[in-house]
Amino acid sequence: MNAHQPSSSSPTASTPAVKFDALLARVLDSNAFYRRKYDAAGIALDSRPNLANLAHLPYTTKEELAKDQAEHPPFGSNLTHSVDRYSRMHQTSGTTGIPLRWLDTPESWEWWLSCWRRIYAAAGVTRQDRIFVAFSFGPFIGFWTAFEAGQSLGAMMLAGGGLTSVQRLETLLANAATVLVCTPTYALRLAQVASNAGLDITGSSVRLTIHAGEPGASIPSVRARLESAWGARCIDHAGATEVGAWGHGCSEPNHLHVIEDEFIPEVIDSNTQLPVSASEGVQAGELVLTNLGRVGSPVIRYRTGDLVELVRAPCPCGLDTVFLKGGVLGRADNMIIVRGVNVYPSVLEDLVRGFDEVGEFEVELQAQREMSEIVIRIEIGSTGGESIAQRLSDSIHQRLNVRARVDPVAPGTLPRHEMKARRYVIRSRG
Ligand SMILES: [Zn+2]
Structure with a gap:
């Protein structure tokens, strides 16, 4: 057809x-x-x-x-x-x-x-x-x-x-x-x-x-x-x-x-x-x-x-x-604006998935009136997690001109998803 x-x-x-x-x-x-x-x-x-x-x-x-x-x-x-x-x-x-x-x-x-x-x-x-x-x-x-x-x-x-x-x-x-x-x-x-x-x-x-x-x-x-x-x-x-x-x-x-x-x-x-x-x-x-x-x-x-x-x-x-x-x-409801920049979840995912060493990941968007912060947790099995986290943080800064904190975590730490993945957590800070 x-x-x-x-x-x-x-x-x-x-x-x-x-x-x-x-x-x-x-x-x-x-x-x-x-x-x-x-x-x-x-x-x-x-x-x-x-x-x-x-x-x-x-x-x-x-x-x-x-x-x-x-x-x-x-x-x-x-x-x-x-x-x-x-x-x-x-x-x-x-x-x-x-x-x-x-x-x-x-x-x-x-x-x-x-x-x-x-x-x-x-x-x-x-x-x-x-x-x-x-x-x-x-x-x-x-x-x-x-x-x-x-x-x-x-x-x-x-x-x-x-x-x-x-x-x-x-x-x-x-x-x-x-x-x-x-x-x-x-x-x-x-x-x-x-x-x-x-x-x-x-x-x-x-x-x-x-x-x-x-x-x-x-x-x-x-x-x-x-x-x-x-x-x-x-x-x-x-x-x-x-x-x-x-x-x-x-x-x-x-x-x-x-x-x-x-x-x-x-x-x-x-x-x-x-x-x-x-x-x-x-x-x-x-x-x-x-x-x-x-x-x-x-x-x-x-x-x-x-x-x-x-x-x-x-x-x-x-x-x-x-x-x-x-x-x-x-x-x-998952998009945040950081210093006037629209940050689409898909763009963050694209950057995270650019690193083969990263398994599952989770993005926490901490939003408050004047400032929003992005915290990304990445599962890394190999050594050198800190260096990969730094490179990911740099690539986010390069592409979006925003700072993100990237924390490496051990494999199996983050939730697994069979159907709709819920990788974006939004928290409002005071
Ligand atoms: Zn087409």
Whole structure:
């Protein structure tokens, strides 16, 4: 399947405008959450706003959805149909709050799968591939959709749930998997485990790794480390439980395309909440997404909290959809401004991962009104930790013109992450 073609689940050549109008009509008819929200915002429920009026609709936030779910347990009121029409329940990881439950109908689940097939197409995955999914297959939506989409392509799917890391590696090698799907952090951890266990993965049949769950595969030094550890090409993918699988990498190493016929991207200033205008062709700010194919539980103008630099220009890979330069640059609530400099988590990660000696790491952002301080803890197994810490601190100063304190710590000291890594700790000082 070519990435330019519409997905197999939407045989009509429906444009985003047509899909949006159809979505709004359904939602305004029978979705209690949006009916209440838009009514409160003074939007006449029989006015049928169309895509041209998108900017007049209020944003939707995760906090708002969580509050709605608390008030309308257990699933909340963002349901366009009666509950018996829904066939899947998943929930967010809940590491930053109470897990949010999300329901899908068979149709919206199939829409998810069609988006994942686009990611596979962009990555060059075919039915000839054997795809190993290193994922626990619990209530978190994670790679359930990757698994089923691969199956629907006709590829051989290998489930990696309920296994230790060594067992996962052995399963992957014994079955001659060609594609690995997992978070970038976990792919690096598997590579470390393989090295400790004397398992050869660079010489294995894995030719491609696909990563999601957190930024990483679009960060140059992380990408370089992934590709060298696995001896395979890596491709980034972005998605969210509430939104769907909305983006994928391409042949340009740091471009992440938005699947524009299924998602409407906007970029706003997180503080003013106003749209950001382009500067030299780039819109920098928080990504806002509307999904068009999840009619049963949609997000309309959803504030993702992801910081991006969106480019509306042709990409050398040939795709004509907008792309994000450097993928997702970090979370809006993890970015700090140190002496007027925006410090993106992805830039710090790029610098840390530039040092091969560093294993896991953690960034603590100590923020207070006048001064912010960055403290980075790095795990180093070899000797010379102090010297590496100094060199990292120097490279941060060179690139960002800010000072960071870097503390070497012993291997195994910092938390390990299978799904979304939480490496950024923000502390407010008095
Ligand atoms: Zn591209």
